[in-house]
Amino acid sequence: MRTWITSLRPFDAPAVRSWLERTTDLREAERFIKLYHAENPSAGGLHARLRDVGRDVARTGTYTHTFEELEFGARVAWRNSSRCIGRLYWRSLRVRDRRDVRTAEGVALECVSHLREATGNGKIRPTVTVLPPDTPALPGTRILNDQLVRYAGHRERDGRIVGDPKNAELTDLAKSLGWRGGTGGRFDVLPVIIQPGLGDPLLCNLPGDAVLEVPLVHPEYPWFAELGLRWHAVPAISDMCLEIGGICYPCAPFNGWYMGTEIGARNLADADRYDQLAVVAERLGLDTSTERSLWRDHALVELNVAVLHSFERAGVTMTDHHTESRRFLTHLEKEEKAGRVCPADWSWIVPPLSGSATPVFHRYYDTSVLTPAFVHHR
Secondary structure, eight states: OHHHHHHHHHHHHHHHHHHHHHSOOHHHHHHHHHHHHHHOGGGOOHHHHHHHHHHHHHHHSOOOOOHHHHHHHHHHHHHTOTTOSOGGGGGGOEEEEOTTOOSHHHHHHHHHHHHHHHHGGGOOOOEEEEOOOOOSSOOOOEEOSSBSSOBOEEEOTTSOEEEOGGGHHHHHHHHHTTOOOTTSSTTOBOOEEEEOSSSOOEEEOOOGGGOOEEEOOOSSOGGGGGGOOEEESOOEEOSEEEEETTEEESOOOEEOOEEHHIIIIIITTSTTTTOOHHHHHHHHTOOOSOGGGOHHHHHHHHHHHHHHHHHHHHTOOEEOHHHHHHHHHHHHHHHHHTTOOOBOOHHHHSOSSSGGGSGGGGSOOBOOOOSSEEEEOO
């Protein structure tokens, strides 16, 4: 092995580095297998499984998880997600094992199926779809969108962006690959861009029945509907690698359900996103000439009221930041009783609205990095 790598280095050093990166770390594999058996004592056969894994890694540079290991690993990756406040229900994560899907077209079909199944007519189900991993022979397929459902950011000739500025570059890429740009409006659903291990990227246009959207209205202000705002129901993260026991599954879209502030206090309110606070404040008749009027705060609350009201009226699962904060502390208590570390990033756990009014604000958290985990690609 050493001779082979040395002889290739002058000719194709990047390829050698790529091969080494995709080779499973046996120590990580053994650590995960021991964790799986420790938390699933009825599985039995720990030493035999370690022997088989060690043999496979030595022969092929990787090994294959059983479905039970994959399911456990994906759920623990959610449990270890330090930036997620909604981990109380980590055991309920539905794992769709699609490791046999080898083509970009097949991945596209699975993305659509994932959204349909996770949406559940509005009763959102936490779901992960696991597609083939990186192997020493071939990198796995990747999705270039950070979420399966994203709204386009169309660049105008005058420099303005119509839609979501966050996705302007992704929109440019989709158009360069042949996407015609929808209607050119503020809420055009982007195609999913699928990059196979070998070959050209594929555009997957999501059918309408796979993307449930909620038009936003306010319980007290009829004019709010005139703003034409809406948001999609399923926050399916799609650009992160699911790492389990030294194996990287680079295409593993996963979702929980939305907390209202993700939409009302970030996506629609941030100045570099839809930037709707001034618009809402004007319709409310607030004094925007001075910050001391707290017009931003007032508009932000009403925007979030509209989001929560609209999702509830549409029968779509959503939680509010006060409820989810209490649930997170319940999760933290359960993890501590189980003798496990519960990592948490304070800046993500504390909601972006009324932070100090929630119980998660008033404490510190363990910042350990644990595996299995959802991580960004190296």
